[in-house]
Amino acid sequence: MTSDRKWWKERVIYQIYPRSFMDSNHDGIGDINGITSKLDYLKNLGIGIIWISPCFASPNADHGYDISDYRAIMEEFGSMDDFNCMLEEAHKRGIRIVLDLVVNHSSDEHPWFIESRKSVDNPYRDYYIWKKGKVGEDGTMKEPNNWGSFFTPSAWQYDEKTGEYYLHLFSKKQPDLNWDNQQLRKEIYDMMHFWLSKGVDGFRMDVLNCYQKPEGLPDSKILGTCVEGYSLDPKLYANNIGMLSILNEMREQVLDHYDTVTVGETSIITPQIALDYVNEINGPLDMIFHFDVVDSKKHFTWKHFKEVQRKWIKELTNGGGWNSQYFQNHDQPRCVTMYGDDSTERNRVLSAKMLGCLNHTMPGTPFVYQGEELGMTNYNYVDAEQMQDPNATFNYNEMIACGKSHEEAMKVLNLYGRAHSRTPMQWDDSLHAGFSAGTPWQVVHPNYTSINAKYEIEDKESVYHFYKSLIDLRRRHLVLVYGDFQEYEEENDSVFLYSRAYDNETIMVLINFTVKDQTIQYEIPAGKTVLLSNYKEGYCNRLRPFEATIFQL
Ligand code: NOJ
Numbered sequence: 001m002t003s004d005r006k007w008w009k010e011r012v013i014y015q016i017y018p019r020s021f022m023d024s025n026h027d028g029i030g031d032i033n034g035i036t037s038k039l040d041y042l043k044n045l046g047i048g049i050i051w052i053s054p055c056f057a058s059p060n061a062d063h064g065y066d067i068s069d070y071r072a073i074m075e076e077f078g079s080m081d082d083f084n085c086m087l088e089e090a091h092k093r094g095i096r097i098v099l100d101l102v103v104n105h106s107s108d109e110h111p112w113f114i115e116s117r118k119s120v121d122n123p124y125r126d127y128y129i130w131k132k133g134k135v136g137e138d139g140t141m142k143e144p145n146n147w148g149s150f151f152t153p154s155a156w157q158y159d160e161k162t163g164e165y166y167l168h169l170f171s172k173k174q175p176d177l178n179w180d181n182q183q184l185r186k187e188i189y190d191m192m193h194f195w196l197s198k199g200v201d202g203f204r205m206d207v208l209n210c211y212q213k214p215e216g217l218p219d220s221k222i223l224g225t226c227v228e229g230y231s232l233d234p235k236l237y238a239n240n241i242g243m244l245s246i247l248n249e250m251r252e253q254v255l256d257h258y259d260t261v262t263v264g265e266t267s268i269i270t271p272q273i274a275l276d277y278v279n280e281i282n283g284p285l286d287m288i289f290h291f292d293v294v295d296s297k298k299h300f301t302w303k304h305f306k307e308v309q310r311k312w313i314k315e316l317t318n319g320g321g322w323n324s325q326y327f328q329n330h331d332q333p334r335c336v337t338m339y340g341d342d343s344t345e346r347n348r349v350l351s352a353k354m355l356g357c358l359n360h361t362m363p364g365t366p367f368v369y370q371g372e373e374l375g376m377t378n379y380n381y382v383d384a385e386q387m388q389d390p391n392a393t394f395n396y397n398e399m400i401a402c403g404k405s406h407e408e409a410m411k412v413l414n415l416y417g418r419a420h421s422r423t424p425m426q427w428d429d430s431l432h433a434g435f436s437a438g439t440p441w442q443v444v445h446p447n448y449t450s451i452n453a454k455y456e457i458e459d460k461e462s463v464y465h466f467y468k469s470l471i472d473l474r475r476r477h478l479v480l481v482y483g484d485f486q487e488y489e490e491e492n493d494s495v496f497l498y499s500r501a502y503d504n505e506t507i508m509v510l511i512n513f514t515v516k517d518q519t520i521q522y523e524i525p526a527g528k529t530v531l532l533s534n535y536k537e538g539y540c541n542r543l544r545p546f547e548a549t550i551f552q553l
């Protein structure tokens, strides 16, 4: 593994979904001043970098992932002055700030698109992907190809004004930008300079590997959904030839001029392709998020989880690239509900700590999503509308179209939906969990009366304190950042035993994924120090339910 020291390898990154983090003016919507007011909380937790989900002007068709002005702060979130103050206060505390770069698409309310749709010869026409329809066998006009979108059946929207269709991989309010247009690229690079020259420390890059569309936009051959006629083959929309050269250009024209961190969201990726993007010799980016763990959630097994880790360590980490580690973000259910066990309070606390231990001790930079450090759980939504998420509405309609009942569809959404991570942060036991004195935009989980930051800060045995200790341990023991990874008892799928070794230090991590005791062969040499464990009583030569114990050898 590479041991080239970098600040973004050694720090833990905390993701804030601003809408749900902290509301400072009591309109029910989280905001920038709310973030500023909680910087001390994050500092105390040990966070070194904050990634803020989009906080730019937006009509909120996808809660900020549809941007209408890349250089303005979303009105509900505050002003540019508020942003500048937040940035300054974060830097004063030694916390770096990473913004969300959403440039696969803009909002349809962005001035570029408003211009673009006016006429075929408008100077902005080519900033987006416009095509003429095809005449079908029955003589009717059809979409230019059969692509489906993530949020609607077809990825094309017909526009009356000019009689052409525009491409949108997400909702029709999120038209895809045309990265073949040089002027568009320049505008994006200028915008990146705007934020970086303010002192912003980097970007998380939305839908990163899809900017470049394939030549000729050919039909997709696989059938992706049950809505007849539309499909979305990842081989067509992700990692196209040209993607790497866009990123190299971005590196040269923008990123190389600053000390930044970049992490690309790449839902379709292999370690080999990832190495093109993030290898330490000439990769244009620092990290990517792969989806091999979270995408397997419907059929998740720990055996699969271990295989995924092995594959990425062997091929990416040992191949000269840097990984990221995460169980959760704003698009995923709460990880303790999904991968742990929140059926009893004891198991919730034990398993949330176990997941945290994995996240902070495997190779790669750990990402913690707001509330994960408290062990916040999924909420049981009554209908798709209550979720306030275009993706939930789409998935719900699809399931109903495919013959599922309302109850069956809700069961699926209540297990895997994105809305779980968007319930407001649970700060204390006061009204609306201390998130807002107004009515929150999204339902607050009723368990805030027992699961909240205030109680967990007071309780030394809480999930919060375990996360704080993990972050501190990783800061003090560089072996957890740069150490070589070695696995033991690989064939036992109920446990995960591994060591990390670096610079004369070796640390051993023992994990029991299950709710049952597990016997292992591995014997800890006598007299070794336990650095951290989710059991108070010392290690006892078998792994107790959800045990996570870290030894120094
Ligand atoms: C990925 C983001 O994480 C998600 O929230 C968003 O809906 C899509 N990209 C579209 O921007």
Ligand code: CA
Pocket: 023, 024, 025, 026, 027, 028, 029, 030, 031, 076
């Ligand atoms: Ca507010």
